[in-house]
Amino acid sequence: MDSLGSKQTVLQVEKLSCIRDDRILFEGLDFKLTNHQVLLLEGKNGSGKTSLLRIICGFREQDAGDIYWGGDKIKDSNYYAEMAYVGHLDGVKKELTVLENLKMSLSLGQQGVYRIDEALDKVHLSGYDDSLVQSLSAGQKRRLSLARLLITKNTLWVLDEPFTSIDKQGIKLIESLMHEHIVAGGMIILTSHHDLDLHEVDVQKINLSLCH
Amino acid sequence: MSAFFAVIRRDLILAFRRRAEIANPLFFFILVVTLFPLGVGANPKLLQAMAPGVIWVSALLAVMLSLDSLFRSDFDDGSLEQMLLSSHPLTVLVMAKIIAHWLVTGLPLLVVAPLLAIFLGLPEQALGTLLLTLVLATPVLSLIGSIGVSLTVGLRRGGMIISLLVLPLYVPVLIFASNAVEMAGNGLAVDAQINILVAIFFMSAVLAPLPAAAALKMSVN
Numbered sequence: 001m002d003s004l005g006s007k008q009t010v011l012q013v014e015k016l017s018c019i020r021d022d023r024i025l026f027e028g029l030d031f032k033l034t035n036h037q038v039l040l041l042e043g044k045n046g047s048g049k050t051s052l053l054r055i056i057c058g059f060r061e062q063d064a065g066d067i068y069w070g071g072d073k074i075k076d077s078n079y080y081a082e083m084a085y086v087g088h089l090d091g092v093k094k095e096l097t098v099l100e101n102l103k104m105s106l107s108l109g110q111q112g113v114y115r116i117d118e119a120l121d122k123v124h125l126s127g128y129d130d131s132l133v134q135s136l137s138a139g140q141k142r143r144l145s146l147a148r149l150l151i152t153k154n155t156l157w158v159l160d161e162p163f164t165s166i167d168k169q170g171i172k173l174i175e176s177l178m179h180e181h182i183v184a185g186g187m188i189i190l191t192s193h194h195d196l197d198l199h200e201v202d203v204q205k206i207n208l209s210l211c212h
Numbered sequence: 213m214s215a216f217f218a219v220i221r222r223d224l225i226l227a228f229r230r231r232a233e234i235a236n237p238l239f240f241f242i243l244v245v246t247l248f249p250l251g252v253g254a255n256p257k258l259l260q261a262m263a264p265g266v267i268w269v270s271a272l273l274a275v276m277l278s279l280d281s282l283f284r285s286d287f288d289d290g291s292l293e294q295m296l297l298s299s300h301p302l303t304v305l306v307m308a309k310i311i312a313h314w315l316v317t318g319l320p321l322l323v324v325a326p327l328l329a330i331f332l333g334l335p336e337q338a339l340g341t342l343l344l345t346l347v348l349a350t351p352v353l354s355l356i357g358s359i360g361v362s363l364t365v366g367l368r369r370g371g372m373i374i375s376l377l378v379l380p381l382y383v384p385v386l387i388f389a390s391n392a393v394e395m396a397g398n399g400l401a402v403d404a405q406i407n408i409l410v411a412i413f414f415m416s417a418v419l420a421p422l423p424a425a426a427a428l429k430m431s432v433n
Contacts, residue, residue, distance in 0.1 A: 054433070058297075080298065083297070085293065089288075091290035091291050092290075095225075095226050096225065096226065105294065108218070108295065109298060109299070
């Protein structure tokens with residue numbers, strides 16, 4: 001089952017606080033995420049979901065607290081080799097082709113479970129290899145940035161609103177990819193306004209509107 | 213290392229697909245240099261005396277205008293976030309971007325500058341020195357400029373601030389480079405200026421990517 005390595009890895013967040021413009025978004029946030037688990041962040045707009053994800057990615061400095069990966073602080077661990085992030089920005093270049101974009105992501109990371117053509121097939125973009133990304137629709141771009149998760153080696157997926165601009169069929173597709181990742185021993189942190197439909201998966205929920 | 217070359221390769225492909233945008237600094241360089249004879253009159257002695265300074269100031273401004281493109285599009289479309297998250301050191305990736313930037317903006321200047329120098333009547337014996345100073349110092353312009361852009365890329369209107377940040381740092385390059393060309397034109401030895409330019413080149417190659425990477429981390433938050 002554990003194709004991502006049998007070693008248990010844990011993402012642990014301790015007493016995390018985030019203050020923005022004199023407003024406390026959340027404080028004293030604790031949680032623990034381990035293999036085969038999903039963490040769904042909920043909360044109303046402006047409750048700090050994206051801020052929390054950006055702190056977990058290391059883009060933003062937390063105002064208090066620590067984040068540990070496998071027992072070490074994330075800066076001292078191999079965290080960045082084992083995580084992948086898809087945020088509001090797709091992180092693909094519109095002047096490059098689908099294939100060129102994925103090859104670039106691959107050279108920034110390490111070869112993962114799927115080859116590029118397999119991943120494109122998975123996200124229903126096969127045949128678009130040589131299309132420029134600027135000719136893709138918003139939903140297709142989104143699926144392309146999710147294909148990045150499949151081709152690189154990673155345990156933790158950090159997804160900020162992965163279902164934005166994706167149709168019903170696409171949502172099912174992403175849920176099945178997430179399910180597959182979790183079953184294989186991965187972990188996922190995501191924000192979403194859409195109810196998750198994941199069977200037999202351990203989903204933790206944290207509502208940030210209540211974390212003051 | 214593969215990531216380093218992949219970034220250079222990607223930026224060169226991007227530059228090729230945005231040809232028009234990339235050609236702008238070059239045309240700017242040519243235009244500014246040709247404006248001087250129109251403005252100060254076609255006195256050959258005057259133009260000859262001004263040539264080193266005119267060419268160097270124009271090259272400096274042309275590079276500065278192109279700086280914003282160094283990180284702007286990567287910042288806007290999230291590619292920069294992905295680079296920050298890669299397990300490769302950001303300084304290495306930044307260095308790759310700077311090299312690509314120099315290849316598309318600095319290198320074309322090297323090709324055109326001798327023609328413009330002849331056009332301004334720069335003595336032939338100074339052409340070699342002019343090229344040498346450009347080879348040594350245009351990479352420095354990209355390197356130092358990268359610090360300025362990475363500090364301002366998060367601001368929506370960073371253009372004016374970049375020039376205020378970066379131009380003062382370009383002053384030493386301008387002084388030594390244009391002085392070397394001028395002295396070479398008079399048949400004097402220029403070893404001292406060239407040595408200093410070499411030193412500036414190595415120093416900025418080693419030191420510039422570090423603060424640039426740190427500033428990029430700050431800009432993405």
